[in-house]
Amino acid sequence: MSQLDRRGFLRFAGVVGLTLPTGIALASCSSGSEATGATGEVSATNPFGVAADSKVDAVIFDGGYGVDYVENAGKILGGTQDGVSVQVTASTQIATQMQPRFVAGNPPDLLDNSGADKIADSALFEQVDDLTEVVDAVNLEGTAIRETLYDGMLNDTTVNGKLVAINYCLTLYGIWYSASLFEEKGWSVPTTWAEILELGAQAKAEDLYLFGWGKEAADYYLTLAIDSAIVEGGHDVRIALGNLAADCWSLPAVQAVLTAMGEAVAAGYFRPGGAGTQFTAAQAQWSQAKEFVLYPSGSWIENEMKEQTADDFQMTGFPAPPATASSVLPATAVHASAGEPFFVPTKAKNKAGGKELLRTMLSKEAATAFAEAKLASTIVKGTVPEDGFGSTALVSQTKMIEAAGADAFSHTFKDLYGFGPDMLVLWNSFLAGDSSVADLTKKMQDLTDAVREDDSITKVEVK
Amino acid sequence: MARRRQLDLDRASLLVVFLLVPFALYAVMVLWPFAQAVTYSLTSWSGFSPDKPFVGLDNYTELLGDATFLKAVRNSLLLLLILPVVTLGIAFAFAVLVTVGGPSAGGVRGVRGSAFYRVISFFPYVIPAIVVGLVWAQVYDPNNGLLNGVLTNVGADGFEAYAWLGEKRTAMAATIGVAVWGMVGFYMVLFIAAIQGIDHEVLEAARLDGAGRFRVARSIIAPYLSGSVRAAYIYIGIFALDCFVYVQALNSTGGPDNSTLVITQQIYTTAFTKADFGKACAMGVVLALITFAFVGLLRLARLATKAGRA
Structure with missing residues (x-):
């Protein structure tokens, strides 16, 4: 090969060999970008200021409870907030699918982190919002959410003073x-x-x-x-x-x-x-x-x-x-606790939407629909009738938690x-x-x- | 000497298509991830946050004292030792049977029905490994499994509810059995092709000289196949060090007392359930070093035998 050829070759190889990886490196460094997202006006019926016509991106573990209960809450939400739509993505591989999204800084607005392939909760503590404002808000019926929950349901997810997640299903x-x-x-x-x-x-x-x-x-x-x-x-x-x-x-x-x-x-x-x-x-x-x-x-x-x-x-x-x-x-x-932890990542584009969806899920209509369809109670009290929708297991759950009272x-x-x-x-x-x-x-x-x-x-x- | 050719369009495009593009792909898809994994292995990155705190060699020193990881390394090395020998041994024997194991009268040929055996023994390899694993997990089921069903029916009552994958004594052997079952067909076909490459006259001459089938296999076929066996050995050795699919399907939790836990499984749990990507990357680097050492040792052995012959 002549000098010229070799030099041309090396230069070309250098360009291809170096720029591609750095390009990727730069792409992966862009994860620091702040995601604020448009917010709407905060009002009594819109406590987190979710923007009208915005989209809520919810990733839900598709396990024993399926994902339709969140879709149902999404429909209710569409009726209470102007033009807001909820996009539910079902997943059974939460950790492997969400890992790149967290690293790239575009996590979902609401994440149900559950199942065998869940992310270790402790890895999320620093990257999610404090959900205290959700339980302090009123539900769609006008009662403060905190008062509608069974005792002690928020203890497991209160980490050193911060409510990192809300477990939805009573277990x-x-x-x-x-x-x-x-x-x-x-x-x-x-x-x-x-x-x-x-x-x-x-x-x-x-x-x-x-x-x-x-x-x-x-x-x-x-x-x-x-x-x-x-x-x-x-x-x-x-x-x-x-x-x-x-x-x-x-x-x-x-x-x-x-x-x-x-x-x-x-x-x-x-x-x-x-x-x-x-x-x-x-x-x-x-x-x-x-x-x-x-x-x-x-x-x-x-x-x-x-x-x-x-x-x-x-x-x-x-x-x-x-x-x-x-x-x-x-x-x-x-031993009463709750399962299916719902997180709102700090970097999510539509955090207000994620919280609003959670508020809707914790309201009476959505919670009762869940109990009836899944024969299991949410953490919301009083959604299961006497006959437990015909389920002996559900009746015995209600009996157990009522008998335990403060000893749960x-x-x-x-x-x-x-x-x-x-x-x-x-x-x-x-x-x-x-x-x-x-x-x-x-x-x-x-x-x-x-x-x-x-x-x-x-x-x-x-x- | 011919005049050197200038870099014309033809030559340049050849360089680009056959050298630069593949190299760029290789760099992006292989070399760069390698470098990244090594870098991450020096951090305590959880995998889910943008922060990657540098911790130096801490991950490696922790691995040295991590009994579970060391057990996984031992299990992987055990697989590396046993799986290739058993698989290649059986594949070689089968290959000899269906090519030269036939009647001693007439031309050298395989046992009767060899075409049929060739096809059915390749079948398991056609089934995806994960399916093989799941099917065998059912076969090994203590109470409803085919294996214990057959054993108890022929009067071996000791196998009533025997947990093949749940007993320390048998879990690894049962796992190796499945991997062998799944792989033998492929290596058998590989060896058959190599045996068919041997000049038929050599085999026939050996037979005329009175060599039996075993002698032919040992003194003629084995030396002719040494190249194929070595290539196969490297390939299946690397597979044995991975082995993720089979062990995950059979015992996703590492088996009784972690007796079937392998490095790749431990990497997976460390990264995704324990959210410790830094340490998982360190494990990956250790596995890569073991793989390099294995291939290097084989090459050294080859050089030594060559030198010995010279």
Whole structure:
């Protein structure tokens, strides 16, 4: 090649080779641009000043509850705010789909961050608006939203004083069973772990298992253990666990529950093979085949297993029981929290629209429509009639939360610090009978200690 | 010597189309992401914010003390060790059977029905890996799975409700079995093509000299195929280090006691569920280094054998 040729070649290569990547680098640096968006006039009926004829971009997790409830609220919103339209995007891959949008600085106006592929909530805390103004606003019927909600529904998402998200769907955690089966066998609902073990023996006599589990959901038993320990030992236990205290898994209340569970495992009360069974298949062994009698889960279970529940199953729940009859909290205390966290990202183009959509969802009309369609309650009180729209599970939820009153509690440290995947492994081994209570305790403590000692992880103080 | 040609339109367009455009694509799609991943691995970027705080080598030092990650590395290395040997071994045996394993009278040919075997053994490779994984997850199901159904029917009652993917003893082996099942057909077809490239006279001469099928396979086919085997080994080795699809379909949570957790799965969870892209990038860099080391070792081994022969 002649000199000229080579130089021309190099120059050309340099231009192509260098400009393309820098172009991309520049594009990815433009993420700092401020998104203000047009705002309309703030008024009593338009508390956040959403602009007329604006579009609201909502990304909604398409899981057990679908996305139609947000579309429905969007229709209501279209009627109350001039020409505002809501564009709902359904997603089951929230983290992977939203990651580039957050980095590029054009996140949606409203995000329902849920499902297996959700963004770790803690990654969003700094990037979302404080939603206190939404709960302080009045709903479409004119009542302050804060007053229409069940007690304590905002605790989980209040992080160091900031309301980072609003969980929309009321979720009660407990143990679920078939009321018709219990009636047929003449069993009564256990109120302590000692009674659960007795029930295990009775079930075994009938060739039934007491419990069962699926490999992706072994940690439902962790939630059950935590709930039972809190009822047994009171709020001190909740605070110790939530603040990742040293030796928190060795507290007497926690150990009493874990020991009872270990006895159930050793006595063969668990349906074998759970560590290799897909979790909905395992749940069908309970709700369809009735091979085991109790299943710990959240109240989404009825909706999740709708297609795979035996006729006249009469799915009913009761709160996680304490270890003994002399527990600190009454046996009616229930783990009540809310699921489906809705975030309004700070950099969203139409934040006012996102908040207005959330306000609409929290109003009576949309919340009642949700309860009726999904057979589950939102965090808005009084949207479920006596007959629970014909659902025994929904009726038992209302009963549980009313019976608990001020003794409802919740905890979030498991999801907050991302313990899920690591704990799951431990619980699969424990429930399969491969590790002892002492093993389990030590390994859970190791995980907890590691997070507590890691200064790069922002802690949320539990009170 | 011929006069050097000037850079005319013809030559310039050739350069652009066959060299610069591919190079630019390569730079943007491969080299640039590599550089980005290395840069991110030195930050504590969550993946969801514009801030990328620089933390130096912290991510790497944390990885060295991270028992779960080290377990994932061990599992990936185990796959790298076992998967290629088993897959290529079976593929080689099958390839020999359908090409030269036939009757000893008449011309050298495969066993009867070899065309049929060739087609059906390629089938699993045609099915997308994720489907293979999901199908096998059902086959392995403890209570309703085909495998335990067959085993308990023939009287092996010990397999009643046995969790193949849920027991530490069998989870990895069961996973490897699925990967082998899915890949053997492809390598078999590769080896068949290579065997068909061997001059038939060589094979026939060997047979006239009294060499049996096993001897032919060992002393004639194996040396002729060494190039293909080496290429296949690199290819399947890199696949074994990835292996994301199969393990994710069979045990998305890492398996009992993390016995089937591999590096790529750990990268995925760290990035997307733990929102720690910085550390995930560091894991990616470690995986890339392992891959380079693997390919480098194979090349060294090849140089050594060449030198040994000379």
